[in-house]
Amino acid sequence: MALIAVLVLVACDAAGPELQVGYYAASTINGQTGSVLIAASLTCDTRLWRTSMSLAADGSFTLNSLRIDDCTRGGGGSTMTSVGLSGTWQREADRITFTIPGAVPFPATFDAGHISTTIPASAATFPADLQIEFTWYQVPPP
Numbered sequence: 001m002a003l004i005a006v007l008v009l010v011a012c013d014a015a016g017p018e019l020q021v022g023y024y025a026a027s028t029i030n031g032q033t034g035s036v037l038i039a040a041s042l043t044c045d046t047r048l049w050r051t052s053m054s055l056a057a058d059g060s061f062t063l064n065s066l067r068i069d070d071c072t073r074g075g076g077g078s079t080m081t082s083v084g085l086s087g088t089w090q091r092e093a094d095r096i097t098f099t100i101p102g103a104v105p106f107p108a109t110f111d112a113g114h115i116s117t118t119i120p121a122s123a124a125t126f127p128a129d130l131q132i133e134f135t136w137y138q139v140p141p142p
Contacts, residue, residue, distance in 0.1 A: 017111045019055075019091055024115055024134035026051035026065075031131070035068065039127040043074025046127065048083075053115070053134055055089060061098065062086045085125060100124055 029036040029048060039046040051065040063085040070078045087100035096108040098117065102124035108117030113136035121128050 024053045027135045028133045044071040
């Protein structure tokens with residue numbers, strides 16, 4: 001019984017769980033996988049695809065995604081644009097705060113290679129709030 005208590009104390013110290021720096025891929029956005037609709041109008045849909053994030057040990061991060069604007073139902077075309085956001089992150093126990101210039105800082109929680117956050121909509125981020133679950137990868141996702 002004493003050995004179990006020692007193992008629990010070692011695995012979860014006062015600083016919280018271990019945060020792995022490196023690459024994370026979005027496993028879900030707003031509870032969906034794959035290409036996710038984030039905005040729509042009478043003539044166009046906007047989707048995100050292949051969203052990933054990189055956390056660096058120096059406290060910086062980048063978030064990348066492919067944005068697909070499909071306006072074919074309104075007589076227009078489709079475009080795919082690479083979206084890149086960057087900023088800083090700061091850890092406090094089992095929470096992270098992400099800061100992107102021009103946007104409201106947003107909190108995240110993490111455990112065992114997963115990060116969960118909601119990125120608030122803003123001109124500096126996305127046209128709608130996005131609830132994203134990230135999973136850690138040892139190498140950058142393809």
